[in-house]
Amino acid sequence: MFFGLHVSIGKGLARAVQTAEALTCECLQIFAGNPRGWARKPLDEKEVRRFQSAREASSIKKVAVHLSYLPNLASADAELYEKSVLAMGEDYRRAVSLGADYFVVHPGAGGDGNKEEALEKVAKGINTVLTEVRGETLILLENQAGGGTELAGDLRDLGLILGQVKEAARTGICLDTCHAYAAGYELRTAQGLAEVWQEVEEAVGLDRLYLLHLNDCLGEKGSHLDRHTHIGEGKIGLAGFKLIVNHPALIGRAGVMETPRSSDQDDLRNLEMIRSLVAGGQGQDGQ
Numbered sequence: 222m223f224f225g226l227h228v229s230i231g232k233g234l235a236r237a238v239q240t241a242e243a244l245t246c247e248c249l250q251i252f253a254g255n256p257r258g259w260a261r262k263p264l265d266e267k268e269v270r271r272f273q274s275a276r277e278a279s280s281i282k283k284v285a286v287h288l289s290y291l292p293n294l295a296s297a298d299a300e301l302y303e304k305s306v307l308a309m310g311e312d313y314r315r316a317v318s319l320g321a322d323y324f325v326v327h328p329g330a331g332g333d334g335n336k337e338e339a340l341e342k343v344a345k346g347i348n349t350v351l352t353e354v355r356g357e358t359l360i361l362l363e364n365q366a367g368g369g370t371e372l373a374g375d376l377r378d379l380g381l382i383l384g385q386v387k388e389a390a391r392t393g394i395c396l397d398t399c400h401a402y403a404a405g406y407e408l409r410t411a412q413g414l415a416e417v418w419q420e421v422e423e424a425v426g427l428d429r430l431y432l433l434h435l436n437d438c439l440g441e442k443g444s445h446l447d448r449h450t451h452i453g454e455g456k457i458g459l460a461g462f463k464l465i466v467n468h469p470a471l472i473g474r475a476g477v478m479e480t481p482r483s484s485d486q487d488d489l490r491n492l493e494m495i496r497s498l499v500a501g502g503q504g505q506d507g508q
């Protein structure tokens with residue numbers, strides 16, 4: 222695996238690449254705009270060019286764009302649903318114009334409605350966006366912690382959604398370790414992980430798992446609490462991450478951390494920590 226961070230675009234898109242590079246990231250994730258706002262103007266062409274040349278000048282291998290927080294693609298509210306699909310389309314358009322490799326989307330929460338219908342809505346939304354916006358950027362569906370009526374706490378939901386997507390080759394999945402653990406999956410033992418990979422293989426196919434969100438988890442296993450913490454400081458712990466980053470199924474995959482940050486030191490420490498766990502790397506115990 223190779224590693225990176227979610228970085229801020231507060232000082233511009235190109236600066237985000239430079240920040241990631243300075244922090245020694247090999248991959249990065251950004252939002253395409255204000256994650257708490259609906260409004261999206263088309264990206265300024267000059268800014269797109271600056272982003273692309275910053276990327277070319279860097280050693281960043283993969284770029285992911287994360288859909289903003291507000292859309293809910295499983296919403297039973299027709300107005301919110303439509304707005305959500307539009308917003309996904311606009312963010313996807315931005316991801317494509319930036320030349321991002323991946324566009325990460327949460328399936329959302331169905332509310333009190335029927336779950337099959339909610340899964341179908343997400344698939345329909347993805348189909349609409351793939352039809353309206355052509356591009357190479359893969360849409361990756363992310364597992365969630367499964368709190369309340371959230372979809373994809375159960376990894377099989379990802380398969381149920383993607384099974385209804387027409388252009389399968391333009392989609393895949395992103396696995397968030399904190400969300401999986403909070404949803405009840407055992408990530409701290411070889412046996413538990415083997416079961417997770419088996420489930421991913423059956424639901425979607427491990428070859429379509431392109432990206433990991435490597436976050437330690439503050440909540441207990443099965444708590445459904447989506448609260449990220451620093452690598453090694455949560456319930457998954459160093460032993461769990463050591464098993465994850467060395468798993469043969471994940472060779473060559475990108476791992477992005479969405480860990481808390483109060484300064485660059487937090488980011489550097491998490492990168493150093495995760496790299497120290499890789500066998501044959503610079504682990505404290507030589508592993």
Ligand SMILES: [Zn+2]
Nearest residue numbers: 363397434479
């Ligand atoms: Zn995530």
Ligand SMILES: [Zn+2]
Nearest residue numbers: 399400447449
């Ligand atoms: Zn999360």
